[in-house]
Amino acid sequence: MKVNYAWLKDYVGDALPDTGEVTRLLTEHAFEIDGIETVGSHAVIDVDVLPNRSSDCLCHRGIARELATILDTDLKYDPLAITPNLAPTDQIQVTIADTNACPRFTAALITGIEVKESPGWLKERLESLGQRSINNIVDATNYVMYAIGQPLHAYDADLFPKVNGKWQFGVRFAAPGEVVEILPEGGNSESRQVECVGTELLIVDESSNTPIGLAGVKGGQYAGVHAGTTNIIIEAANFHPTITRKTARRLGIVIDASKRFENEPSRDLPPYGQYKIIKLIEDIAGGTYEGTLDVYPEPKENLAVSVRVSKTNALLGLELSQAEIAAIITRTGSTVTEAEPGVLSCTGPWERTDLLIEEDFIEEVGRLHGLLNIVSVVPEKAAPGAVNVRQYYSEQIRQVLLAQGFSEVITSSFQKKDTIQLQNALASDKSYVRSGLRKNITAALDANFAHTDLLGIRAVKVFEIGTVFGKTESGVGEHLSLAIGVRQKGNGYTPKDDAPLQAAITTLEAQLGVTLESTSEQGVVEVNLSEVFASLPVPATYGTSKERKVTTYTAVSQYPATARDIALWVPAEFEAERVLAILQANASSLCVRIDLFDQFEKDGRTSYAFRLVFQSSERTLTDGEVTNIMDTINQVAEQNGWEVR
Amino acid sequence: MKETQGHQHPITQMIDEINHIFTDIGFSFEEGPEAETEHYNFDQLNVPKDHPSRDMQDTFWFKSKDVSEPTVLRTHTSPVQARFLEAHGAPAKIIVPGKVFRNEATDATHEAQFYQLEGLHVDKGIHLGHLKGTLEYFFSKFFSGKTEVRFRPSFFPFVEPGVEVDMRLLEGDSKLAGKWIEVMGAGMVHPNVLKAGGVDPDEFSGYAFGMGIDRLGVMKYGVEDVRDFYTGDLRFVNQF
Numbered sequence: 001m002k003v004n005y006a007w008l009k010d011y012v013g014d015a016l017p018d019t020g021e022v023t024r025l026l027t028e029h030a031f032e033i034d035g036i037e038t039v040g041s042h043a044v045i046d047v048d049v050l051p052n053r054s055s056d057c058l059c060h061r062g063i064a065r066e067l068a069t070i071l072d073t074d075l076k077y078d079p080l081a082i083t084p085n086l087a088p089t090d091q092i093q094v095t096i097a098d099t100n101a102c103p104r105f106t107a108a109l110i111t112g113i114e115v116k117e118s119p120g121w122l123k124e125r126l127e128s129l130g131q132r133s134i135n136n137i138v139d140a141t142n143y144v145m146y147a148i149g150q151p152l153h154a155y156d157a158d159l160f161p162k163v164n165g166k167w168q169f170g171v172r173f174a175a176p177g178e179v180v181e182i183l184p185e186g187g188n189s190e191s192r193q194v195e196c197v198g199t200e201l202l203i204v205d206e207s208s209n210t211p212i213g214l215a216g217v218k219g220g221q222y223a224g225v226h227a228g229t230t231n232i233i234i235e236a237a238n239f240h241p242t243i244t245r246k247t248a249r250r251l252g253i254v255i256d257a258s259k260r261f262e263n264e265p266s267r268d269l270p271p272y273g274q275y276k277i278i279k280l281i282e283d284i285a286g287g288t289y290e291g292t293l294d295v296y297p298e299p300k301e302n303l304a305v306s307v308r309v310s311k312t313n314a315l316l317g318l319e320l321s322q323a324e325i326a327a328i329i330t331r332t333g334s335t336v337t338e339a340e341p342g343v344l345s346c347t348g349p350w351e352r353t354d355l356l357i358e359e360d361f362i363e364e365v366g367r368l369h370g371l372l373n374i375v376s377v378v379p380e381k382a383a384p385g386a387v388n389v390r391q392y393y394s395e396q397i398r399q400v401l402l403a404q405g406f407s408e409v410i411t412s413s414f415q416k417k418d419t420i421q422l423q424n425a426l427a428s429d430k431s432y433v434r435s436g437l438r439k440n441i442t443a444a445l446d447a448n449f450a451h452t453d454l455l456g457i458r459a460v461k462v463f464e465i466g467t468v469f470g471k472t473e474s475g476v477g478e479h480l481s482l483a484i485g486v487r488q489k490g491n492g493y494t495p496k497d498d499a500p501l502q503a504a505i506t507t508l509e510a511q512l513g514v515t516l517e518s519t520s521e522q523g524v525v526e527v528n529l530s531e532v533f534a535s536l537p538v539p540a541t542y543g544t545s546k547e548r549k550v551t552t553y554t555a556v557s558q559y560p561a562t563a564r565d566i567a568l569w570v571p572a573e574f575e576a577e578r579v580l581a582i583l584q585a586n587a588s589s590l591c592v593r594i595d596l597f598d599q600f601e602k603d604g605r606t607s608y609a610f611r612l613v614f615q616s617s618e619r620t621l622t623d624g625e626v627t628n629i630m631d632t633i634n635q636v637a638e639q640n641g642w643e644v645r
Numbered sequence: 646m647k648e649t650q651g652h653q654h655p656i657t658q659m660i661d662e663i664n665h666i667f668t669d670i671g672f673s674f675e676e677g678p679e680a681e682t683e684h685y686n687f688d689q690l691n692v693p694k695d696h697p698s699r700d701m702q703d704t705f706w707f708k709s710k711d712v713s714e715p716t717v718l719r720t721h722t723s724p725v726q727a728r729f730l731e732a733h734g735a736p737a738k739i740i741v742p743g744k745v746f747r748n749e750a751t752d753a754t755h756e757a758q759f760y761q762l763e764g765l766h767v768d769k770g771i772h773l774g775h776l777k778g779t780l781e782y783f784f785s786k787f788f789s790g791k792t793e794v795r796f797r798p799s800f801f802p803f804v805e806p807g808v809e810v811d812m813r814l815l816e817g818d819s820k821l822a823g824k825w826i827e828v829m830g831a832g833m834v835h836p837n838v839l840k841a842g843g844v845d846p847d848e849f850s851g852y853a854f855g856m857g858i859d860r861l862g863v864m865k866y867g868v869e870d871v872r873d874f875y876t877g878d879l880r881f882v883n884q885f
Contacts, residue, residue, distance in 0.1 A: 032797070051796070310669075314850060315850055316806075316835050317774030359805035360824070360836065361799075362805075362806060371773075372796070376781055378776055379782050380668040380670065382669075382671025384668045384669070385671060386673050398657060405651050407651065410877075413679070422718075424705060424748060433718070440878075444877035444878075448878065448880075455880065475707075475714075476707055476712055479681050542664065544660070551866050551885050552867050553867050554884065556878065642832045
């Protein structure tokens with residue numbers, strides 16, 4: 001919600017601190033601030049209004065009220081403080097098919113207005129919020145919405161048929177397949193035809209049963225205000241949050257009006273919207289106010305909630321007195337009385353629909369008193385809870401496999417093809433959940449084999465412990481699975497891969513003291529761990545925690561690595577570390593690793609074979625570049641009296 | 646090249662570390678299914694029937710032909726709160742590290758699957774000060790340096806009051822040191838969640854928190870793209 005600072009000041013008055021302080025106060029006591037920008041001469045604060053406050057705070061008055069509450073002051077001007085006194089009219093009527101879907105509908109008639117450009121101040125304010133000025137009437141509807149949060153819509157009364165002396169509105173659900181023509185959306189100039197599925201609430205011209213708008217979501221072209229309009233009807237209503245949200249989401253139209261109705265603004269708000277826009281239109285478009293239709297079949301009032309002093313302090317960890325708590329809640333505009341000693345009876349202000357239970361009021365006390373005042377209670381050492389079998393044995397299995405050179409991967413739970421397909425997939429190649437880990441482990445073996453030089457390994461050895469899914473009699477079942485894979489040759493599985501796998505399984509069996517039911521296939525073995533764990537004893541403790549090194553990760557280069565080998569005859573006094581250090585010092589920063597892979601002695605000399613791996617994080621290295629580095633290394637070797645084999 | 650020790654995935658390293666830190670102060674490690682019913686994933690957690698998070702855009706749903714009741718890939722580890730309270734009642738002092746799923750576009754900070762750490766402590770007299778102290782204790786251990794925590798107002802359906810938690814590492818030369826960082830959502834367990842678990846909110850109170858373990862990894866190790874955790878690429882894993 002973009003908030004114009006000067007506009008806020010209209011309501012808060014001189015008590016409003018500067019934008020920096022406003023940011024701090026809102027951040028600490030109410031909402032996160034997404035940013036502050038300057039639009040022309042206006043400072044605009046982007047406030048991230050929380051979902052439970054979107055009913056009253058998606059408008060300048062709401063944010064102003066919040067600031068006044070935090071500052072413990074009164075608003076200088078509060079548009080919601082004056083009870084609107086609207087003369088009735090019998091020239092408009094409305095038929096509401098479902099009063100739960102539309103709890104309130106108001107329509108005001110104003111005659112003799114002049115459609116023209118908005119005055120500068122109005123244009124500037126709307127533009128500071130990123131809204132394009134259209135004409136004084138449309139701008140007035142937007143202004144009132146940003147001022148107090150009530151969405152409004154204006155019709156040309158002369159384009160709207162008056163039948164039997166009345167303008168006849170209707171609010172009903174759409175028939176499946178019914179088409180509504182709605183106003184163009186942001187950037188588009190073409191109106192849009194929307195085909196309904198039947199869950200949409202429509203505003204209709206009851207006299208001809210013609211749909212004229214999607215209630216709470218988007219108005220239509222029907223009887224639109226244009227340059228020559230002189231008589232207008234302004235609609236201000238209240239629509240059911242869920243119905244509004246479903247329609248808006250289905251059609252991908254989330255605009256200011258739907259965002260507000262979705263969050264259940266007060267049913268008392270529409271007359272305030274009318275009152276404010278009638279005054280504004282008189283000011284900027286002239287005309288005569290004729291009267292308002294107000295149909296309010298489903299009144300709803302905030303109920304009194306008992307708030308205990310003891311409960312308030314117990315949840316917040318504070319020691320506030322009853323008087324302090326009462327004072328804080330009163331600041332929110334709530335009515336507070338003592339029900340009995342230690343219990344306050346609190347009724348939220350009518351515009352807030354979120355203060356429904358004791359905890360809602362306790363939250364108000366906590367944030368207004370200041371969450372920064374919460375004092376930490378340092379936890380005490382305690383007897384450990386029961387050991388989790390799955391965590392304990394999974395960790396044990398990991399340590400066994402790590403010791404045998406296996407590295408752990410975590411792969412995607414989604415598959416291109418498997419047995420259980422999701423109803424709504426992320427992408428066509430991720431629409432199934434995995435029934436086993438084998439496919440992913442095979443893919444990891446394939447992918448990693450290309451990097452053995454870079455990783456300084458000869459064989460790829462990986463494992464994963466993760467949940468897999470399967471169909472059961474009652475639905476979807478799942479269990480924990482372990483898969484271990486080995487790949488020693490680049491062109492795929494060889495029978496030689498079975499030996500290290502078998503060794504791993506044998507060691508695991510010895511460690512866990514069980515026989516593992518496993519199936520080995522193409523260099524990957526998979527075990528159902530849930531079955532294994534079910535038979536294992538529950539250990540008393542996890543044991544001591546492992547020392548873990550602190551690693552700072554370096555992003556993997558996207559460019560290929562190149563390996564070169566060098567074999568050297570070196571006098572016996574040069575040990576491997578020294579040779580390695582000399583090579584490293586001369587191999588340039590493009591050499592990302594050097595591994596000693598062969599070593600033997602003969603006639604007082606040692607033969608060392610090193611593999612040097614080159615890679616850039618910025619580009620693909622050319623053959624010539626690497627050859628140049630190797631030439632330098634050969635020269636260094638000769639200078640040291642080594643023989644390059 | 647000699648056979649060397651393999652490398653443990655940073656996520657499971659962190660989970661092990663987290664478990665040890667919380668075990669010392671009496672929390673037990675709990676788990677729950679990844680294919681979770683709508684009942685536990687949403688209903689028992691006071692998420693309204695029509696809440697946006699239930700939408701297809703945010704949640705992976707199983708096909709109705711495959712399941713006996715509406716089932717999702719769990720969107721958070723919080724259903725384990727509901728399951729635990731229902732099975733054991735209060736007091737409850739648990740952590741739930743586990744894999745969760747969100748049906749949203751992926752980028753460097755979002756992945757369709759990630760790991761979450763849930764914490765729940767329900768007992769007589771538990772308040773926000775216990776939450777703050779416990780989180781400060783945890784972060785100080787996990788980031789190996791004195792860490793302070795502050796709360797800001799927030800909203801989640803399963804807590805009331807709800808808070809956003811920021812942390813600041815006070816010591817060390819880590820990149821994190823000295824800066825307030827938003828790390829998680831938390832709050833006092835909503836009375837509806839307690840009641841759904843058969844716990845009397847007038848007798849017991851409790852806090853709950855939920856944070857992304859991947860995000861902890863981003864902070865702890867400097868990982869820049871959370872998708873790297875799930876590629877199966879040893880060029881990533883072998884750095885840990």
